[in-house]
Amino acid sequence: xxxxxxxxxxxxxxxxxxxxxxxxxxxxxxxxxxxxxxxxxxxxxxxxxxxxxxxxxxxxxxxxxxxxxxxxxxxxxxxxxxxxxxxxxxxxxxxxxxxxxxxxxxxxxxxxxxxxxxxxxxxxxxxxxxxxxxxxxxxxxxxxxxxxxxxxxxxxxxxxxxxxxxxxxxxxxxxxxxxxxxxxxxxxxxxxxxxxxxxxxxxxxxxxxxxxxxxxxxxxxxxxxxxxxxxxxxxxxxxxxxxxxxxxxxxxxxxxxxxxxxxxxxxxxxxxxxxxxxxxxxxxxxxxxxxxxxxxxxxxxxxxxxxxxxxxxxxxxxxxxxxxxxxxxxxxxxxxxxxxxxxxxxxxxxxxxxxxxxxxxxxxxxxxxxxxxxxxxxxxxxxxxxxxxxxxxxxxxxxxxxxxxxx
Numbered sequence: 001x002x003x004x005x006x007x008x009x010x011x012x013x014x015x016x017x018x019x020x021x022x023x024x025x026x027x028x029x030x031x032x033x034x035x036x037x038x039x040x041x042x043x044x045x046x047x048x049x050x051x052x053x054x055x056x057x058x059x060x061x062x063x064x065x066x067x068x069x070x071x072x073x074x075x076x077x078x079x080x081x082x083x084x085x086x087x088x089x090x091x092x093x094x095x096x097x098x099x100x101x102x103x104x105x106x107x108x109x110x111x112x113x114x115x116x117x118x119x120x121x122x123x124x125x126x127x128x129x130x131x132x133x134x135x136x137x138x139x140x141x142x143x144x145x146x147x148x149x150x151x152x153x154x155x156x157x158x159x160x161x162x163x164x165x166x167x168x169x170x171x172x173x174x175x176x177x178x179x180x181x182x183x184x185x186x187x188x189x190x191x192x193x194x195x196x197x198x199x200x201x202x203x204x205x206x207x208x209x210x211x212x213x214x215x216x217x218x219x220x221x222x223x224x225x226x227x228x229x230x231x232x233x234x235x236x237x238x239x240x241x242x243x244x245x246x247x248x249x250x251x252x253x254x255x256x257x258x259x260x261x262x263x264x265x266x267x268x269x270x271x272x273x274x275x276x277x278x279x280x281x282x283x284x285x286x287x288x289x290x291x292x293x294x295x296x297x298x299x300x301x302x303x304x305x306x307x308x309x310x311x312x313x314x315x316x317x318x319x320x321x322x323x324x325x326x327x328x329x330x331x332x333x334x335x336x337x338x339x340x341x342x343x344x345x346x347x348x349x350x351x352x353x354x355x356x357x358x359x360x361x362x363x364x365x366x367x368x369x370x371x372x373x374x375x376x377x378x379x380x381x382x383x384x385x386x387x388x389x390x391x392x393x394x395x396x397x398x399x400x401x402x403x404x405x406x407x
Contacts, residue, residue: 003315004315004318004319004322005322007306007319008319008320008322008323008326009326011295011299011319011323012025012323012326012327024287024290024291024294025291025295025323025327027287027291028284028287028288028290028291028327028331029327029330029331029334030331031280031283031284031287031331032281032284032285032288032327032328032330032331032332032335032380032384033330033331033332033334033335033338034280034284034335035278035280035281035283035284035331035335035380036281036331036332036335036336036339036376036377036380037335037336037338037339037342038277038280038339039274039277039278039280039281039339039376039380040335040336040340040343040368040372040373040376041339041342041343041366042273042274042277043270043273043274043368043369043372043376044339044343044366044367044368044369044372045273045364045366046266046269046270046273046274047270047367047368047369047372048347048364048365048366048367049266049361049364049365050263050266050267050270051365051367052361052365053262053266053361054232054259054263056196056197056198056361057198057259058232058255059124059125059129059196059197060124060125060126060196060198060201061124061226061255061258062092062123062124062226062227062255063227063228063229063232063235063238063254063255064088064226064227064228064229064235064238064239064242064252064253064254065224065225065226065227065252065253065254066078066082066091066224066225066226066227066246066250066251066252067223067224067250067251067252067253068224068249068250068251069249069250069251070249071221072093072221072222072223072224072225073221075093075116075221075222075225078091078225079091079092079093079119079225081246082225082227082242082246085238085241085242086238086241087229087230087231087234087238087241088227088228088229088238088242089122089227089228089229089230090119090122090123090227090228091119091122091123091225091226091227091228092115092116092119092120092122092123092124092225092226093115093116093119093210093222093224093225093226094113094114094115094222094223094224094225094226095113095114095210095213095214095217095219095223096111096112096113096114096213096217096223097111097112097114097171097173097213097216097217097219098110098111098112098171098172099112099169099170099171099172099206099216100169100170101151101155101159101167101168101169101170101206102159102167102168102169102170103158103159103160103161103165103167104159104160104161104165105159105160105161106158106159106160107159108155108158108159108203108204109204110151110155110169110204110205110206111204111205111206112169112206112207112208112213112216112217113205113206113207113208113213114207114208114209114210114211114212114213114214114217114222115138115207115208115209115210115213116209117135117136117138117139117209118139120207121135122228123226123227123228124226124228125196126150126194126196126207129194129195129196129197130150130192130193130194131153131193131194131195132162132163132192132193133150133163133164133190133191133192133193134191134192135150135192135194137191137192138150138191138192138207138208138209139209145189146166146187146188146189147186147188147189147208147209147211147212148188148189148190148191148192148208148209149167149169149188149189149190149191149206149207149208149212150190150191150192150193150194150206150207150208151167151190151193151194151205151206152193152195152196152201152202152203152204152205152206153193153194153195153202154199154202154203155202155203155204155205155206156190156193158203161190162190162193163190163191163192163193164189164190165189165190166187166188166189166190167187167188167189167190168185168186168187168188169185169186169187169188169216170183170184170185171183171184171185171186171216171217173216173217173218184215184216184218186212186215186216188208188212194207197361197362198361210222232255235254235255235256236254236256236257238254239252239253239254240252278379281379281380281383282383284331284384285328285383285384285386285387286387288324288327288328288384288387288388289387289388289390289391291327292320292323292324292387292388292391292392293391293394295320295323295391296320296391296394296395296398299395300398303316303395303398303400304398304399304400305400307398307400308400313396313397314396316392316395316396316398317392317393317395317396318392319392319395320388320391320392320395321385321388321389321392323388324384324385324387324388324391324392325381325384325385325388327384328380328381328383328384328385328387328388329381329384331380331384332377332380332381332384333377335380336373336377339368340368340373343366343367343368344366344368346364346366347365347366347367350363351363352364
């Protein structure tokens with residue numbers, strides 16, 4: 001073992017008269033541990049919330065939206081052209097309308113989305129989100145049957161309407177008659193209940209066929225085409241490529257544009273929380289400074305004797321640098337390990353539940369990214385290293401004659 005490391009460990013594990021110094025070193029280590037652990041948990045919380053919201057939003061909606069100023073009379077041909085563009089995986093048409101829905105025990109406002117059930121499966125996760133009834137029943141209606149509708153779990157509870165019940169949709173797009181404009185009214189049958197995990201969709205969205213949505217809204221053709229891409233982070237690039245290749249009549253919008261305010265707010269909150277909790281590590285580093293200064297004052301006679309025996313100023317400085325770095329490394333490793341373990345447990349058991357109507361998700365997820373963990377560990381070690389510089393330099397500059405004058 002190197003001489004400097006041996007002396008540093010002996011000072012850390014001091015006994016008898018130096019027990020107070022050891023307690024101060026232990027408190028400093030615990031301070032670093034708590035600071036690093038809190039920072040890991042905070043970053044994991046904000047990262048988990050971002051990823052959970054992103055995954056649920058992208059499971060509920062498409063990655064890229066394509067509009068055509070001239071209309072979309074043949075959506076299948078348009079989808080074939082769009083799927084030929086690199087990066088596009090699948091496409092599906094959509095008609096969006098607004099309506100008032102009335103059920104057996106209540107009513108509410110509804111965003112009606114007309115879809116092609118076969119193509120929609122490839123673009124969103126609505127087919128896998130059906131918890132009651134059948135998604136395939138949406139496309140199996142005949143001319144003599146009541147059209148079907150899929151409604152969200154939260155909306156079903158509000159309406160008191162479940163699989164097999166009938167609901168009534170009242171559309172603001174009216175029909176002109178001699179008595180004036182009458183709103184379109186349509187009776188539908190609930191063929192399924194879905195749960196996408198986002199309160200906005202589960203509470204206010206309903207899915208019908210394109211034909212049913214066209215009759216409600218008065219639109220003969222789809223108003224836009226929704227696309228799924230192979231890499232969600234390349235969605236802006238794919239959207240720009242579509243506009244460049246398809247011509248000026250095509251307008252595109254990707255998921256990052258639609259949700260930019262939300263993700264900007266979450267990102268700023270993550271940075272602010274990281275800075276705020278990072279100050280805990282800085283406070284712990286001040287404890288390291290205090291403990292090393294106390295140790296230098298306590299070991300003044302030892303330092304002087306070591307220098308008279310031939311120890312260089314560099315060796316003396318390295319002793320106290322190593323002592324501070326041992327405190328910092330032990331605290332950082334223990335804090336990071338404890339933080340990751342706590343995040344795993346809290347995410348697996350979903351310990352913290354939150355109201356879904358406020359935060360869109362039902363629990364707080366924790367996701368530890370390797371980059372966040374590495375940044376936290378490196379940052380904590382650097383802060384601890386900087387905290388050891390001043391006491392170490394003071395110990396190295398100690399004059400043996402002055403220190404031993406009154407001994």
